[in-house]
Amino acid sequence: MESRPILALNAYDPRESAALGGPLEAQLARRAAAFGAASVLFYDRPLEFLRGSGCTLIDAAGVEYLDAYNNVPSVGHCHPHVVQAVTRQLGLLNVHNRYLHPGTLDYAERLLATFPAPLSNLTLTCTGSESNDLALRLAATFTGRRGVIVTEAAYHGNTALVTEVSPTLVQQGAVAPIVRLVPAPRSMRQSARVAEEFAAHVTAAIADLERAGAGCSALLVDGIFSSDGIFAQPPGLLRGAVEAVHRAGGLYIADEVQCGFGRTGDALWGFQRHGVTPDVVTLGKPMGNGYPMGGVVARPELLEAFCARFGYFNTFGGSPVAAAAGNAVLDVLEGEGLMDNAARVGAQLRARLQELALRQPAVGDVRGAGLYVGVDLVDPTGAPAPALARAVMNGLRERRVLIGAAGKFGHVLKIRPPLCFSAAHAERLVAALDEVLSDLGAG
Amino acid sequence: MESRPILALNAYDPRESAALGGPLEAQLARRAAAFGAASVLFYDRPLEFLRGSGCTLIDAAGVEYLDAYNNVPSVGHCHPHVVQAVTRQLGLLNVHNRYLHPGTLDYAERLLATFPAPLSNLTLTCTGSESNDLALRLAATFTGRRGVIVTEAAYHGNTALVTEVSPTLVQQGAVAPIVRLVPAPRSMRQSARVAEEFAAHVTAAIADLERAGAGCSALLVDGIFSSDGIFAQPPGLLRGAVEAVHRAGGLYIADEVQCGFGRTGDALWGFQRHGVTPDVVTLGKPMGNGYPMGGVVARPELLEAFCARFGYFNTFGGSPVAAAAGNAVLDVLEGEGLMDNAARVGAQLRARLQELALRQPAVGDVRGAGLYVGVDLVDPTGAPAPALARAVMNGLRERRVLIGAAGKFGHVLKIRPPLCFSAAHAERLVAALDEVLSDLGAG
Numbered sequence: 001m002e003s004r005p006i007l008a009l010n011a012y013d014p015r016e017s018a019a020l021g022g023p024l025e026a027q028l029a030r031r032a033a034a035f036g037a038a039s040v041l042f043y044d045r046p047l048e049f050l051r052g053s054g055c056t057l058i059d060a061a062g063v064e065y066l067d068a069y070n071n072v073p074s075v076g077h078c079h080p081h082v083v084q085a086v087t088r089q090l091g092l093l094n095v096h097n098r099y100l101h102p103g104t105l106d107y108a109e110r111l112l113a114t115f116p117a118p119l120s121n122l123t124l125t126c127t128g129s130e131s132n133d134l135a136l137r138l139a140a141t142f143t144g145r146r147g148v149i150v151t152e153a154a155y156h157g158n159t160a161l162v163t164e165v166s167p168t169l170v171q172q173g174a175v176a177p178i179v180r181l182v183p184a185p186r187s188m189r190q191s192a193r194v195a196e197e198f199a200a201h202v203t204a205a206i207a208d209l210e211r212a213g214a215g216c217s218a219l220l221v222d223g224i225f226s227s228d229g230i231f232a233q234p235p236g237l238l239r240g241a242v243e244a245v246h247r248a249g250g251l252y253i254a255d256e257v258q259c260g261f262g263r264t265g266d267a268l269w270g271f272q273r274h275g276v277t278p279d280v281v282t283l284g285k286p287m288g289n290g291y292p293m294g295g296v297v298a299r300p301e302l303l304e305a306f307c308a309r310f311g312y313f314n315t316f317g318g319s320p321v322a323a324a325a326g327n328a329v330l331d332v333l334e335g336e337g338l339m340d341n342a343a344r345v346g347a348q349l350r351a352r353l354q355e356l357a358l359r360q361p362a363v364g365d366v367r368g369a370g371l372y373v374g375v376d377l378v379d380p381t382g383a384p385a386p387a388l389a390r391a392v393m394n395g396l397r398e399r400r401v402l403i404g405a406a407g408k409f410g411h412v413l414k415i416r417p418p419l420c421f422s423a424a425h426a427e428r429l430v431a432a433l434d435e436v437l438s439d440l441g442a443g
Numbered sequence: 444m445e446s447r448p449i450l451a452l453n454a455y456d457p458r459e460s461a462a463l464g465g466p467l468e469a470q471l472a473r474r475a476a477a478f479g480a481a482s483v484l485f486y487d488r489p490l491e492f493l494r495g496s497g498c499t500l501i502d503a504a505g506v507e508y509l510d511a512y513n514n515v516p517s518v519g520h521c522h523p524h525v526v527q528a529v530t531r532q533l534g535l536l537n538v539h540n541r542y543l544h545p546g547t548l549d550y551a552e553r554l555l556a557t558f559p560a561p562l563s564n565l566t567l568t569c570t571g572s573e574s575n576d577l578a579l580r581l582a583a584t585f586t587g588r589r590g591v592i593v594t595e596a597a598y599h600g601n602t603a604l605v606t607e608v609s610p611t612l613v614q615q616g617a618v619a620p621i622v623r624l625v626p627a628p629r630s631m632r633q634s635a636r637v638a639e640e641f642a643a644h645v646t647a648a649i650a651d652l653e654r655a656g657a658g659c660s661a662l663l664v665d666g667i668f669s670s671d672g673i674f675a676q677p678p679g680l681l682r683g684a685v686e687a688v689h690r691a692g693g694l695y696i697a698d699e700v701q702c703g704f705g706r707t708g709d710a711l712w713g714f715q716r717h718g719v720t721p722d723v724v725t726l727g728k729p730m731g732n733g734y735p736m737g738g739v740v741a742r743p744e745l746l747e748a749f750c751a752r753f754g755y756f757n758t759f760g761g762s763p764v765a766a767a768a769g770n771a772v773l774d775v776l777e778g779e780g781l782m783d784n785a786a787r788v789g790a791q792l793r794a795r796l797q798e799l800a801l802r803q804p805a806v807g808d809v810r811g812a813g814l815y816v817g818v819d820l821v822d823p824t825g826a827p828a829p830a831l832a833r834a835v836m837n838g839l840r841e842r843r844v845l846i847g848a849a850g851k852f853g854h855v856l857k858i859r860p861p862l863c864f865s866a867a868h869a870e871r872l873v874a875a876l877d878e879v880l881s882d883l884g885a886g
Contacts, residue, residue, distance in 0.1 A: 011541075027543055034551040036564030036743045037750035041541055048543035052536045070538060072758060078534055087530040091521055093495045094733035095513060098454075098484055100470055100491035108477040121479030126569045126735045127759060133602045158755055159576045161603035169754055285758060290537035292569045292735040292759035300479045307480035311612055312601055315515060315728060316570060316735035 012041040020045060042404075043397045052077030055418050055425055057402065068417040068429050069402040071372075074261055074286030075332040076420040082289045085328035089321045097124065097318035107323040110330060112297065114268050116277050121303050123296045124318035128257035128284020129157030131294040134312065135280045136161055136218065138302045139251045141309060145215030149205045149245070151184040153408040155227040156220060156255055165220060168227055178214045180205035184228035184408075185237050194233075199240030206248045216250035218280075223270025224259040229407030230367055230374025230414065232264065238274035251302075252276065257284035257294070258372070262333050262419060265343030265370025273369065288325035289332075293317070338419040342370035349373055349415070349426040356434055362388060362442035371421055374406065375413040375433075377442070384411035388442055395436035401429055455484040463488060485847075486840045495520030498861050498868055500845065511860040511872050512845040514815075517704060517729030518775040519863040525732045528771035532764045540567065540761035550766040553773060554738070557711050559720050561742050567761035568737040571700035571727020572600030577755065578723045579604055579661065581745045582694045584752060588658030592648045592688070594627040596851040598670040599663060599698055600727075608663060611670055621657045623648035627671035627851075628680050637676075642683030649691045659693035661723075666713025667702040672850030673810050673817025673857065675707065681717035694745075695719065700727035700737070701815070705776050705862060708786030708813025716812065731768035732775075736760070781862040785813035792816055792858070792869040799877055805831060805885035814864055817849065818856040818876075820885075829853035831885055838879035844872055 012028075019025065028046065031039055047065070051058040054076045057065045067077070075082065089103070097104055108122045125131045140146055150156065150165045163169050164176040175181065182205050185198035206216045219241060225231040242252045259270030260283055266273045269281065280302065284294040294317075306312070316322070333339060350366050353375055357363035362385065364378035377385045377392060389405045392413060396403055404414040413433075417425065455471075462468065471489065474482055490508070494501040497519045500508045510520070518525065532546070540547055551565045568574050583589055593599065593608045606612050607619040618624065625648050628641035649659045662684060668674040685695045702713030703726055709716045712724065723745065727737040737760075749755065759765070776782060793809050796818055800806035805828065807821035820828045820835060832848045835856060839846055847857040856876075860868065 027545075027548065030548055030552070031543065033563070034548060034555060034565055036566075036741075037746040038564070038566050038755045040754070040756060041543065046543055048545070049536055049538065050544075052538060057536075057538070057542075073538065078537065080534075083530070083533045086533060087526070090526045090529060090733075091523075093492055093500075094521065095492065095495060095500070095516065099500075100467075100474065100484065100489055101493075102491070105470065105473055105477060109473070112477060120476070121481070122477055123479075123481050127573065127757070129573065129757075130570065130602065137603050137606075158757060159573065159602045159604065160580050163580075163753060170752070290533075290759070290762065290764065292765075298479075303480040309613070310606060311483070312481045313483060314570070314572075314601060316733070319733065321733065322735075 012043055012046045044394050045397070047397070055421050063400065065400045065402055066425055066428055067402050068415050068421065068425070069404050070418065071258065071263065071416045072285045073290050074263065074419050075289050075329055075336070075338060076418045079289060079332055081332050082325060082328040085324045086291055086321060089324035092320070094319050094321045096315055101320045101323070103320045103323040103327070104318050107327050110327065111295070115281065115297055118277065118299050119281060119297045121298050121300045123298070123303065123312060124322065125294040125296065125314050126292045126316050127157070127294045128282060129159050129162050130314065131257065131282035131284055131296045132156045132162045132220070132255060133159045134296050135253045135282045135298070136165070136220070137310070138280055138296070138298055138306050139218035139253060141306045142302045143215070143217045143250060145217040145250070146178045147180065147209030147212070147214035147216050148178060149180045149182060149202055149209070149216065149219045151221060151225060151228050152181045153184065153228040154221070177212070180209055184225040184231050186231055195237040195240055198237060199244055202241040203244045206244060206250065210248070216245060216248045218251045218253045219245040220253040220255060222255040222258050223274060224264060224369060224372050226258045226372065226414070227406050229376070229412040230372060232273070232367060232369035232372070235266070235273045236275050238271070238276050242276045251279035253280045253282065254278035255282050257282060261286045261329070262339035262342055263370050263372050263416065265339060265346050268339065287329065288322060289329050291322060291325035293322040293326060336420065341421070342419050345421050345423055345426055346370040346373065348423055349429070352426060352430040356430055360434065360437045360442065362437055371417055371419055373415040375415065377411050377413065384409035386410035388440065389413060391440055392433070392436050395440060396432055399432045399436065401432045455486055455489045487837050488840070490840070498864050506843065508843045508845055509868055509871055510845050511858050511864065511868070512847050513861065514701065514706065514859045515728045516733050517706070517862050518732050518772055518779070518781060519861045522732060522775055524775050525768060525771040528767045529734055529764060532767035535763070537762050537764045539758055541756070544763045544766070546763045546770070547761050547766040550770045554769065555740065558724065558740055561720065562724060562740045564741050564743045564746050566739045566741070566746065566755060567765065568739065568757050569735045569759050570600070570737045571725060572602050572605050573757065574700065574725035574727055574737040574739045575599045575605045575663070575698060576602045577739050578696045578725045579608070579663070580753070581723055581739070581741055581749050582661035582696060584749045585745045586658070586660045586693060588660040588693070589621045590623065590652030590655070590657035590659050591621060592623045592625060592645055592652070592659065592662045594664060594668060594671050595624045596627065596671040597664070620655070623652055627668040627674050629674055638680040638683055641680060642687055645684040646687045649687060649693065653691070659688060659691045661694045661696050662688040663696040663698060665698040665701050666717060667707060667812060667815050669701040669815065669857070670849050672819070672855040673815060675716070675810060675812035675815065678709070678716045679718050681714070681719050685719045694722035696723045696725065697721035698725050700725060704729045704772070705782035706785055706813050706815050706859070708782060708789050711782065730772065731765060732772050734765060734768035736765040736769060779863065784864070785862050788864050788866055788869055789813040789816065791866055792872070795869060795873040799873055803877065803880045803885065805880055814860055814862055816858040818858065820854050820856065827852035827854035831883065832856060834883055835876070835879050838883060839875055842875045842879065844875045
């Protein structure tokens with residue numbers, strides 16, 4: 001089965017979708033004219049939202065949708081505490097980080113206190129892509145090597161360098177010669193030796209990079225293998241792979257853009273679930289609950305080596321407003337116990353989905369950690385069913401429930417709501433999924 | 444004379460600066476611990492600001508500084524119309540651009556209407572760096588070539604790819620083999636044939652890239668050569684160079700991150716002053732008056748070629764909040780006539796500085812367009828005087844006036860205030876500069 005570019009998985013395609021008519025069609029035409037080929041919209045019938053609150057998105061007609069997809073507004077859409085903090089700071093000062101500002105410094109110290117000791121320097125950026133771009137350069141400069149190991153269906157961002165290590169983003173052609181792809185640790189029911197297998201793949205990739213003369217600069221993975229199809233179990237599965245990389249003198253870059261800030265329920269950071277210590281950690285999406293910000297947390301000697309050769313300055317990164325947003329997100333995460341909520345509601349959601357699997361044979365596997373959940377959809381032979389995944393995603397959209405799809409074959413339902421997702425939300429999602437699967441005759 | 448990395452020009456250096464003592468020293472120690480080697484602060488005695496308004500920045504003791512440096516808060520620090528627009532939208536919805544939103548579409552159309560016809564597609568990013576990274580990839584994919592021509596002291600941003608075309612950012616080692624450096628068009632008093640000379644340099648660089656087998660993918664320049672030392676005269680100076688690139692099948696990427704949005708006074712976009720039409724335009728810094736946003740405006744066929752091979756999605760780019768910020772900035776630019784103000788006050792500022800040059804021999808040349816002004820400082824032999832420029836910048840800081848330094852040799856005072864800079868502000872700046880030069884005995 002061929003893999004599909006990830007950007008096409010969830011997207012409205014004017015060539016595949018029926019004519020929509022009315023004001024929506026006019027708006028789509030305007031959009032295509034303005035944004036051109038790079039315009040990508042979700043769903044066969046794209047959605048327009050005007051308001052958001054908690055886990056709810058509201059369209060122009062006032063119809064409410066349950067958001068089980070968006071991980072950027074991670075403490076809830078338009079959370080008043082974050083809005084207030086950003087608003088207040090916007091009115092006081094919004095300038096770069098080459099002047100001192102107590103808010104930026106306080107935020108940096110507060111954030112760094114959540115990391116293990118060797119990770120004591122923070123560089124603030126604007127996006128996860130900028131963070132991964134810088135992380136790869138830190139690793140290459142420090143190790144003097146260029147080889148990078150990522151998983152087969154990885155997505156780490158959109159810059160030129162980061163696209164090279166994002167095989168899902170390349171629609172034609174091969175990955176760069178310095179990149180080695182390893183299969184994600186597919187912690188399905190049937191696989192018990194997942195950690196050993198993953199370590200063996202990484203060890204082989206290291207040897208291959210060394211033979212090719214590039215050497216191993218870094219293993220770059222996110223702790224939940226999100227675009228590969230969400231593989232989070234068992235805790236500890238990264239240990240052998242990280243040890244192999246360290247033995248070879250390479251670095252382990254933990255991409256926490258998707259799984260950080262409490263989403264996995266067990267710990268603030270995805271890597272902590274696996275009992276490993278990264279050399280570099282990259283942050284993004286939920287960091288400012290939608291205010292554009294990202295970060296790189298690294299061992300000081302990495303930054304020293306890098307800054308001896310290059311400078312790094314980020315105009316918008318670390319502004320007092322970004323710091324206010326980041327601080328407010330941490331306030332809410334702590335104050336509302338959202339990490340515990342992710343653990344509790346995530347466990348309930350997976351339990352309900354596993355019950356659903358007993359009566360809906362198209363549900364092949366239910367996985368995840370906290371509020372990052374993957375559901376394999378399969379055909380009667382057990383093979384991946386990407387067309388069904390797409391139909392289910394669109395069917396749920398018609399029932400006003402928003403999810404996505406992911407994975408090497410596009411057959412994994414991707415569920416990663418704001419962390420204030422409630423038990424009742426989980427029940428509604430599972431009930432709607434049950435109906436959609438029955439309506440599609442997927443059983 | 445050796446050129447100096449641009450990041451070091453304006454910076455506090457704990458090895459060079461005297462011990463500062465007191466709470467500032469404690470704060471600097473905390474800052475160094477948290478941000479490590481990448482922490483760069485302005486001035487020998489760094490500043491802490493808590494508030495900003497118009498062209499004024501205010502420190503913790505309530506002392507006001509005249510801001511003649513910051514071009515991000517381009518319509519004025521904390522402009523109430525922009526703050527209000529962002530605040531309102533933050534409370535309604537802040538989500539990615541894969542759902543439809545009328546604000547994002549309206550903004551895209553409004554912005555695109557300011558560009559010449561072939562430039563009809565907009566891709567929204569978060570930073571100027573992301574914009575230049577994408578622009579270079581658009582050019583490489585469309586032309587099938589890799590060679591890029593930039594100026595000797597160019598700075599275009601901080602990603603891995605963009606650093607390759609930013610010679611000022613590389614503190615050791617040479618630029619990448621696909622990059623050719625040309626001298627900036629030094630439109631000093633003594634040089635009349637600046638456009639022809641620049642075209643000749645670019646033509647030679649094209650030939651060299653062709654001989655090397657890389658071919659000419661793009662000429663990437665900003666219309667005011669900001670980090671090279673601010674060369675804006677005469678209007679039209681880019682024409683021959685752009686024609687040469689187009690004849691060779693390459694593209695012209697106009698970096699408007701610094702000179703766009705009315706700063707040059709004559710036109711909204713820097714390239715318009717030169718009567719040329721780019722194939723790609725990149726936007727950043729002032730676009731959201733501090734809200735992190737950037738953009739790439741391109742001919743549709745470039746995006747089509749790119750998206751056939753790669754996808755491009757930017758999580759925070761084109762959110763309704765970014766659109767609200769961008770829209771509000773255009774409102775203020777138009778409503779307050781800031782482009783005209785830039786032309787008028789900029790002309791007055793340059794006239795006053797030219798008067799100053801008559802009595803202060805260290806002022807070697809005064810250049811610029813609108814409110815982007817460069818002042819060469821020279822020694823009695825007429826040679827660049829970077830140490831003097833640094834002393835002047837710090838002397839002005841002690842007189843509560845903020846400017847920077849730039850240029851291949853670091854001897855150019857860089858003056859680019861918010862566009863609401865008034866005639867009185869210009870007088871204050873020139874008077875302070877006069878005093879500082881006299882105090883330093885630079886005459």
